Amino acid sequence: MTTDSTLERAAGTNLGETLVQVRDLKMFFPVTEGAIIPRVIAHVKAVNGISFDIKKGETLGLVGESGCGKTTTGRCMLQLETATEGAIYYDGQDLTKLTKQEMRPLRQRIQVIFQDPYSSLNPRMKIGEIISEPMMVHKTEPDAAARDKRVRELLAVCGLNPKFADRYPHEMSGGQRQRVGIARALAVRPEFIICDEAVSALDVSIQAQVINLLEDLRDEYDLTYLFISHDLSVVRHLCQRVAVMYLGNIVELAETDELFDNPMHPYTQALLEAVPIPDPTIEKARAHRVITGEIPSPMNPPPGCVFHPRCGIAVDECKKLVPEFREVKPGHWVACSQV
Amino acid sequence: MVTVSENLADAKNAELQDDLRDRPGLWKQITSFARKQPLGFAGLIVVLVFICLAVFAPWLSPFDPEASSYEHMLAPPGTTSDAGTFYLGTDDFGRDVLTRIIYGARTALFVGFTCAIVGATVGLVLGVGSAFFGGKIDLIFQRIMDIFMAFPLIIMALSIVAIFGSSIQNVIIAITIPFIPRCARVVRSSALAIREIPYIDAARANGFSNSRIIMRHMVPNVMAPFLIMLTAFVGQAILLEASLSFLGLGVQEPVPAWGLMLKNAQEYIRSEPWIAIWPGIAITLGVFGFNLFGDALRDALDPRLRSNQ
Numbered sequence: 001m002t003t004d005s006t007l008e009r010a011a012g013t014n015l016g017e018t019l020v021q022v023r024d025l026k027m028f029f030p031v032t033e034g035a036i037i038p039r040v041i042a043h044v045k046a047v048n049g050i051s052f053d054i055k056k057g058e059t060l061g062l063v064g065e066s067g068c069g070k071t072t073t074g075r076c077m078l079q080l081e082t083a084t085e086g087a088i089y090y091d092g093q094d095l096t097k098l099t100k101q102e103m104r105p106l107r108q109r110i111q112v113i114f115q116d117p118y119s120s121l122n123p124r125m126k127i128g129e130i131i132s133e134p135m136m137v138h139k140t141e142p143d144a145a146a147r148d149k150r151v152r153e154l155l156a157v158c159g160l161n162p163k164f165a166d167r168y169p170h171e172m173s174g175g176q177r178q179r180v181g182i183a184r185a186l187a188v189r190p191e192f193i194i195c196d197e198a199v200s201a202l203d204v205s206i207q208a209q210v211i212n213l214l215e216d217l218r219d220e221y222d223l224t225y226l227f228i229s230h231d232l233s234v235v236r237h238l239c240q241r242v243a244v245m246y247l248g249n250i251v252e253l254a255e256t257d258e259l260f261d262n263p264m265h266p267y268t269q270a271l272l273e274a275v276p277i278p279d280p281t282i283e284k285a286r287a288h289r290v291i292t293g294e295i296p297s298p299m300n301p302p303p304g305c306v307f308h309p310r311c312g313i314a315v316d317e318c319k320k321l322v323p324e325f326r327e328v329k330p331g332h333w334v335a336c337s338q339v
Numbered sequence: 340m341v342t343v344s345e346n347l348a349d350a351k352n353a354e355l356q357d358d359l360r361d362r363p364g365l366w367k368q369i370t371s372f373a374r375k376q377p378l379g380f381a382g383l384i385v386v387l388v389f390i391c392l393a394v395f396a397p398w399l400s401p402f403d404p405e406a407s408s409y410e411h412m413l414a415p416p417g418t419t420s421d422a423g424t425f426y427l428g429t430d431d432f433g434r435d436v437l438t439r440i441i442y443g444a445r446t447a448l449f450v451g452f453t454c455a456i457v458g459a460t461v462g463l464v465l466g467v468g469s470a471f472f473g474g475k476i477d478l479i480f481q482r483i484m485d486i487f488m489a490f491p492l493i494i495m496a497l498s499i500v501a502i503f504g505s506s507i508q509n510v511i512i513a514i515t516i517p518f519i520p521r522c523a524r525v526v527r528s529s530a531l532a533i534r535e536i537p538y539i540d541a542a543r544a545n546g547f548s549n550s551r552i553i554m555r556h557m558v559p560n561v562m563a564p565f566l567i568m569l570t571a572f573v574g575q576a577i578l579l580e581a582s583l584s585f586l587g588l589g590v591q592e593p594v595p596a597w598g599l600m601l602k603n604a605q606e607y608i609r610s611e612p613w614i615a616i617w618p619g620i621a622i623t624l625g626v627f628g629f630n631l632f633g634d635a636l637r638d639a640l641d642p643r644l645r646s647n648q
Contacts, residue, residue: 078544100546107546120537124559133555134545184541 019192019224020054020077025086027072031299042299046072048248048306049086051325054192059218059225061239061256063232063271067295069248070228074194077226078112079103090192108138111185115197117177121169127155127180128165134188154183159213175206182213192224199234211238232275236260241331244268247306248298250325254332264328264339266311267291305336313338372639379635385628393444400438401426405593408433413611428613430603436614440621442595447625450507450580454514455572461515462522463565467557469523470530471549481527484520492517496579500588510589514579522568529561563637570633574626581622597622 027047032038047069054060062070075081077088079095088095090106098106114120121130131154132147134140141147152162158179169177178198185193195214199207211234217223229235235242236256243253244267252265263269270291277283293310296302302309308318317337325335373380392399401423411420411433418425427436469480487495499513533539534557542552577597583589584598592599597618604615 075540080540080543104546107544110544112541112544114537114541116537120541122538122542122556122560124562125555133547137545137547137551188545 017056018053019056019091020226021051021087021089022053022073022077023051023087023089024049025051025073025076025088026084027069027076027081028084045248045298045301047076047083048298048301050245050248050250052243052250052253054224054226056191056224057218057222058241059227059239061235061242062226062228062245063230063235063242064245065230065271065295067298068245069298070230070245071196073245074112074196074226074228077194078110079107104138108134108140108188109190110192110194111188111190112194112196113178113181113185113198116201117174117181118169118201120181121177121184123169125168126165127151127167127169127172130169130180131155131165131184131187134184138188140188150187151183154186155180157186157217158183159209175202175210178202178206178210179213182210182217186217186221189221191222192226194226194228196228197230198227200229200231207234214238232260232272244271247296247301249306249335250333251307251335252333254329258329258332262332264332264334265307265336266313266338267307307336372635376635376639378631379639382628382631382633382635385624386632389444389448389625389628392441393448396441396445400435400441402435402438404434404438404442404595406434413607413614415611416613427617428611430600430614431607436600436617439595439600440597440617443597443600443618443621444625446507446590446594446596447577447580447622450511450514451573451576451625451629453511454518454576454579455569457511458515458518458576459522459565459569459572462519462524462568463526463558463561465519466523466526467530467553467561470527470534471553471557473534477527480523484523487517487520488524490517492575492579493582496583497586497588500583505583505588505591507590507594510580510583513583514576518572518576522565522572525564525568526561529564530557533557533560566637567633570629570636574629574633577622577625577629597625 025047026045026049028043028045030040031042031044033041050069050073052060062073064070072081076083077090077095079098083096086096090110093106095103095106121127125133128148128151131151132141135147135150141150148165151165155162155164160176160179160183164172164176164180169180172180178201181198198214199210202210214225215238218225225238227235227239239256241254242256242259243250244259244265245251246267252259252263252268254262259268260272263272270289273286273289277286289312291310296306296309302319304320305311305314305318305323308314311318315338321337323335323337325333328334328339408422408429411418411422411425411429413431414420414425414429414433416426416428416436418428425435425437427440429435430439465480465484469477490498495517496510496513499516500509503509503512539552539556542556547555580589580596581598581601584596585602587602590596590599600618601615601622604611604618608615
């Protein structure tokens with residue numbers, strides 16, 4: 001593994017059994033010009049050198065606003081994108097260096113739940129086929145009867161009528177489809193599930209049910225989650241640790257309670273203050289610190305600290321020096337020179 | 340909070356109560372298709388009638404399609420002779436028009452189906468493959484398709500027949516080749532959109548092979564444009580075959596073909612119009628029937644447009 005001790009430390013605590021280690025992950029998308037002979041004119045730095053660990057049985061939240069690179073991080077971990085630089089160790093194996101064939105057995109262990117329950121299920125396949133297909137490909141269930149039995153079992157586990165196996169996705173509601181997505185992810189008995197905005201497309205009451213289901217499944221099957229979301233209250237409810245991303249960088253990483261009670265990075269502070277309190281009197285009395293300015297383009301991120309153009313406490317140094325991602329308190333990591 | 344075991348129990352109860360209706364049977368599906376798509380159903384009937392005519396031609400037709408008879412030349416419809424009644428009249432060789440139309444359905448449907456199925460299927464494979472692999476492969480495929488698309492359909496068919504000679508195989512080749520890029524292009528544009536939909540990502544994240552993703556996830560989802568192209572191609576191919584035969588580059592005498600019958604009718608159109616009218620109606624009805632049926636079939640096969648009522 002990497003010999004860089006700062007990176008090793010930067011990833012957070014090394015206590016407990018670590019399942020996933022992401023080291024200095026970079027994902028740049030080339031921007032090309034010219035139709036016949038394309039040439040690269042710039043790169044979108046979607047993920048610009050992030051490192052974190054996920055321990056076995058833990059739920060790590062990855063939060064940030066739209067376009068900060070949280071979904072790209074998830075896609076890199078699934079090997080749906082080939083990372084530009086950096087390493088993703090899963091159980092000691094670097095996923096970025098595996099061939100397609102070597103990756104296949106690991107794909108059974110890493111599953112994903114997508115954001116949009118409407119487009120993540122093939123409209124031409126019955127629910128039963130959708131759920132049993134991974135079992136067939138990974139050969140976890142040898143014969144059709146066993147697969148059929150497991151499909152019904154999984155539907156029941158996810159709170160759906162087993163009769164839905166003969167239905168098409170369009171015959172179901174959004175919440176039901178998301179449960180099918182969860183059942184598909186569980187079909188091959190994975191140990192790690194990436195939830196990419198898994199509840200964002202659902203309305204609040206259904207959201208709560210699906211979150212509870214995810215929690216129950218985690219306890220029942222010892223699952224590890226990477227929970228990508230922009231919804232801070234959902235993350236607070238579900239995650240043990242939370243990483244905050246801004247413009248392709250992780251700016252703060254801490255235990256959930258520590259992060260929410262004692263946010264240190266000015267971006268995290270502003271983010272938490274933006275969450276409305278459902279009480280008009282308190283809400284009115286609260287001081288709002290609105291982040292000024294627009295989010296810079298990831299094609300041309302600002303030098304030094306990426307947050308400095310919008311930061312309230314930035315000094316001249318921030319414009320030049322990239323702040324070190326350091327451990328301010330045990331388990332609480334911040335990328336800001338001013339705290 | 341609902342636990343997993345409670346969910347299991349709930350589901351068992353739900354199964355007992357069973358508020359979900361079962362899928363309707365085949366007969367119900369057919370009647371519901373007829374009710375919801377009356378025009379399409381009419382098209383289906385026309386198509387079925389033509390298929391029956393083609394299959395049972397020797398039993399249905401009263402005369403030999405190729406035997407000429409000088410006694411019965413240019414007999415008007417309904418003429419009765421000692422050989423039998425010429426319901427639709429006879430042509431300039433004394434051959435029964437009805438018989439030749441029935442046998443002509445064989446030629447038309449054989450050419451129509453062969454060209455449409457081969458052309459659309461090759462186009463489907465090239466289109467989906469091109470979209471799925473993308474990049475350089477896509478670029479090269481599309482430029483080759485552009486070259487084929489640059490020729491107007493009839494000119495392309497004419498030149499192929501002119502080079503290789505006019506036989507039924509060459510007519511089929513001449514009509515099939517221009518169909519391929521047309522289908523490939525339409526299918527590719529649909530497949531490009533489908534490639535970006537999360538269920539393809541879900542399949543890739545699960546490590547499914549390329550062939551499985553193409554066959555199980557992409558091809559079924561481009562079925563709607565494919566079927567429209569296929570059924571439109573059957574109609575177009577019938578029309579093209581008739582055109583080529585009419586121009587003397589298609590099916591040759593004495594094989595019965597609708598286009599050929601029209602060609603021969605040119606000289607007699609003023610005095611004996613039935614020789615031209617009946618094959619004209621056959622061509623029109625055939626093309627119209629296939630197009631109507633194709634549109635309805637697309638709607639009926641799309642599960643998103645289908646309901647159980």
